[in-house]
Amino acid sequence: MADTHMELEIDNLRAGYGHLDILHGVNLKIRHGEFVTLLGPNGAGKSTLLKSLFGMTTHKGGAIRWKGKDIAGLRPQAMLGHGIAYVPQGRCNFQLMTIDENLEMAAYTIRDGDLKGEREYVYDLFPILRKRRNELAGNMSGGEQQLLEMAMAVLRRPEILLVDEPSVGLSPQAITLVFNELKRLHKGGRTVLLVEQNTRKAMEAAERAVVLRLGKVIWDSPVGELSSADLGELFMTGRRASDAQPA
Ligand SMILES: Nc1ncnc2c1ncn2[C@@H]1O[C@H](COP(=O)(O)OP(=O)(O)O)[C@@H](O)[C@H]1O
Numbered sequence: 453m454a455d456t457h458m459e460l461e462i463d464n465l466r467a468g469y470g471h472l473d474i475l476h477g478v479n480l481k482i483r484h485g486e487f488v489t490l491l492g493p494n495g496a497g498k499s500t501l502l503k504s505l506f507g508m509t510t511h512k513g514g515a516i517r518w519k520g521k522d523i524a525g526l527r528p529q530a531m532l533g534h535g536i537a538y539v540p541q542g543r544c545n546f547q548l549m550t551i552d553e554n555l556e557m558a559a560y561t562i563r564d565g566d567l568k569g570e571r572e573y574v575y576d577l578f579p580i581l582r583k584r585r586n587e588l589a590g591n592m593s594g595g596e597q598q599l600l601e602m603a604m605a606v607l608r609r610p611e612i613l614l615v616d617e618p619s620v621g622l623s624p625q626a627i628t629l630v631f632n633e634l635k636r637l638h639k640g641g642r643t644v645l646l647v648e649q650n651t652r653k654a655m656e657a658a659e660r661a662v663v664l665r666l667g668k669v670i671w672d673s674p675v676g677e678l679s680s681a682d683l684g685e686l687f688m689t690g691r692r693a694s695d696a697q698p699a
């Protein structure tokens with residue numbers, strides 16, 4: 453049954469690549485406006501889950517309900533139409549184009565879009581980008597390019613942002629910059645689902661932590677209920693030491 457309080461309801465989702473099964477029955481519910489971080493060891497299926505929510509994997513079973521409607525198996529373009537935006541891992545902007553031109557490319561898919569208006573909307577959210585609008589993306593720092601990636605996703609005014617490992621390869625200052633922007637986007641009313649290796653930063657920014665291991669959710673709680681020691685245990689063994697049965 454659909455829970456109408458939930459914006460996103462993932463119910464026993466099974467997905468993978470072709471014949472390969474990666475997600476083995478994922479359950480996760482996210483409310484409108486929540487900031488959830490999805491953590492887990494390498495290869496757990498975190499990126500696969502984000503990709504599945506954006507229609508980029510092979511759907512094998514279960515439901516993805518967005519505002520009560522099952523969207524599992526839809527194509528990325530349709531997901532965009534539903535207000536879902538995906539910021540993939542790594543930087544995929546057009547290095548030889550300016551910031552302005554990159555945003556123009558991002559706006560290209562909006563039917564009847566008002567390019568100038570969309571761009572100004574994004575520049576209001578990311579003033580750093582406005583200042584550098586005529587510079588080549590490839591000449592910006594890693595952190596600024598990551599902001600550009602988020603800006604390109606935000607341009608369509610999505611309701612949820614799926615962000616995969618935005619801190620990879622960034623300096624500590626750049627990581628702070630990117631996380632501050634994520635927090636600001638969240639305060640502005642967006643739902644955020646963030647995959648991060650930098651668990652400390654992710655737990656500072658998010659309200660809820662979900663741990664994925666071997667293609668299943670093994671933990672889901674407010675961030676305050678999970679210590680870094682617990683997290684290490686969960687990653688390694690799939691359970692917390694404090695949860696162990698007394699001998
Ligand atoms: N395009 C793909 N084709 C086949 N297998 C993939 C593909 N992408 C990822 N995988 C596999 O899926 C599993 C989960 O990967 P991934 O979702 O990237 O994990 P995480 O993001 O948690 O590190 C890994 O075993 C990985 O090798």
Ligand SMILES: [Mg+2]
Nearest residue numbers: 498499500541
């Ligand atoms: Mg990944």
